[in-house]
Amino acid sequence: MDHQNTHSVSVAGVIIDDQGCALLTQRRDNGHWEAPGGVLERDEDIITGLLREVREETGLDVEPVTLTGVYKNMTRGIVALVFRCKVIGGHLTETDETRSFQWVTADEVRALASEAFGVRVLDAMRSNHTPAIRYHDGTRLLGGVAEPNPTPR
Template sequence: MSVAGAVLREDGRLLAIRRADTGKWELPGGVLELSETPEAGACREIWEETGIHVEVDHLTGVYKNTTRGIVALVFRCKPSGGTARPSSESTAVEWLTAEEIVERMSEVYAIRLTDALDPNSPHVRSHDGRRLTTVK
């Protein structure tokens, strides 16, 4: 299982990383460790990849990659300290607008951040790694 954070600043910008391994823009996150709660794992992953400390607000989505069998939990978070910086897992860390997110990210990652802005969350979605899929 993986966890990720949709970190929303007061000015409406969202935290995003450019992954070191693929060069693609995504939200910060990663694999949940066995001893962690999902919320603690999201906080750890966000800090490791971005240098930003966060407080978790609530779950905004559950996303299943039907090709790889991975389930990702995404939490809306607010920054609580730290300084944005790249890491061994990220080559860039930026605060993006919703429009910039849609331009830079693939559909399956952009939807996670835009879902976090939706007051009707949490959402449950499936994808094949590239595109959202419909429920069968």
Template sequence: MSSSTPEQPSTPLHSVSVAGAVIREDGRVLAIRRADNGTWEPPGGVLELTESVEDGVRREVYEETGIKVSVERLTGVYKNVSRGVVALVFRCQPEGGHEQLSDESTAVAWLTRKEVTDRMAEVYAVRLLDALKDEAAPRVRTHDGRTLINVPQAD
């Protein structure tokens, strides 16, 4: 429920992004080092207005990595409260293509679980770690751009 008043109506604006947690048979996951800020993240980006969510995942992964994927299932929903971005992360399987750089990536790599934890900020690592779990229900998490907010004790 909105906390708006008649004098100041609330008009929240959110951006929706999609990312692929692409997992190989050996358990390694696909990641990129972003060209704009040098951080390691799952491949993904803003969903275009006219495309389906699954088409957006396939497009973003291919554009940033050269890897073609099949989209399996939603593994998490992540909201950045400081930027108003809602990210939908999908577990994917590689189907073809080969690793290549793009204008958005300076490195493309298949990382182990430990490398994900070592190289990525918490808010990006958790997206891949959640996708590696064999849970049917997607995780729903909130963060401020740097750290998770209200993390359950069992994590």
């Protein structure tokens, strides 16, 4: 196996409240604002990893509602599966990984988050439940589609 051509898979949960705002976490390591998430462990399934990552970073128990996007970091070889989620328990708690939280509108997402990570939250906030497929370099979007191509006639 050529390890230079392998990928890792990550998951993120965009938690949406009753007012339509999304929860952003501020990472301790770099100060960036993002949706909670991280790399799947080799022996865990996608939903178990999603629930673990969100709980570890926020203290919240969530229920995934729908897959909202698939994103690839072309530079690092990370494929991220992003889900819209709703809170079903727990309490927001700062952790070793997160130092702050903020419930934000779409405009606030654009102001706080980098393009590559903000678009994940914005895609999850859309009312259309069609998953986006995008790729980026870790900071900027490089391409992809937010809506599927229309059916040819």
